[in-house]
Amino acid sequence: MNFLNIDKKKFIVFGLANKKSVAAVIGKTLLAEGAELIHVVRSEERKKTAQKLFPDSRIYTCDVENEENIVRVRDEIASCIDAENGGRVAGIVHSIAFANYSEGMKPFHETIKADFLQAIDISCFSFIAIANHFKDLIARDGSFVTITISTTRMAAENYGYMGPVKAALNSSLCFLAKSFSDFSNIRFNAVAAGLLKTSASAGIPGYVDSYLFAEKAILRKKALTTQEAANTAAFLLSDRSSGINCQTIVVDAGMEVNYFDKDIITKAVS
Structure with a gap:
């Protein structure tokens, strides 16, 4: 047993x-530990990508903006x-924004109001809706993990x-x-990752400069890797983290304590 x-x-x-998605790296990490994966992706195009990356896993499509798709x-x-393992899964990852x-x-x-409400719907409410509609598919001591900042x-x-x-x-x-505590011991936690090198992040204006700055601000002077965030997610999904609930676990390699780094200050004021 691992x-x-x-x-x-x-x-x-x-x-x-x-392949650069946090969800993909979490999936690879779980597979390496012997887990079985079910992937849910947004579109048929992404399903093809997922099938290449995870040929032995079941892949489904779901645009979470429409709650009927979640159902x-x-x-x-x-x-x-239903006929396997009592029809239950051990955990669910929400890596959607x-x-x-x-x-x-x-x-x-x-x-703009419409933009903000759409972002709330897809990035936040989808987590609530998935939890609600999948509550009978997850083990009574299972774990939900979402990815945040x-x-x-x-x-x-x-x-x-x-x-x-x-x-x-x-x-x-x-x-x-x-x-959920009224009927289960299911836990809800978040991995709060620092700046990562993902395709989604690359679409944020000015992100590359922010990423390079973060690398300088991190105590070790080396950027956070997606694997490091995925490792934390895998731990939170496992029963080894059974005492952790309602927590946002910061994974930033210590960046949050180092904004007054002397090298950064010297360059900023010179």
Whole structure:
């Protein structure tokens, strides 16, 4: 038995887009520990990508912006696993975020309502909806893990309204855990990752410069890897983390304590 004790246990991973996705790296990490994977992706195009990366895993499609799709994919997955392992999965990963800056980047106070509400729907409410509709498919001591950002208290201009959206996602953890405690021991936690080199991040205006700055601000002067975030997610999905609930676990290699790094200060004021 390996340390995580997830061998032959089933996990559902929402959100894979390509090989650089956090969801993809989490999936590879779980597979390496002997787990069985079920991937849920947004489109048929992404399904083809997922099938190449995970040829032995079941792949389903679901655009979470339409809640009926979440119900549909729940039923599709349930019909396939009902006879296996009591029809239960050990954990579910939510690695979904979307922002449509329909008129380009604007000052936060000029945020467009439709863009903000769509981002809340896809990036936050989808987590709540997945938890609700999949509650009977997850083991009574199972684990939900979502992916968020290392801090929602820093007003990064190029991240725009997604900071408050992620804050809403973080806040949902304790409310979901409290609701589920009436009938289970299911836990809800988040991996709050620092800046990562993913395709989705690359689409954020000015992200490369922010990423390079983060590398200088990290104590070890080396960027955070997606694998490091995935390792934390795998731990939170396992019963080795059974005492952790309603927590946002920051994975930033110590960046949050080092904004007054002397080298950065010297370059900034010179």
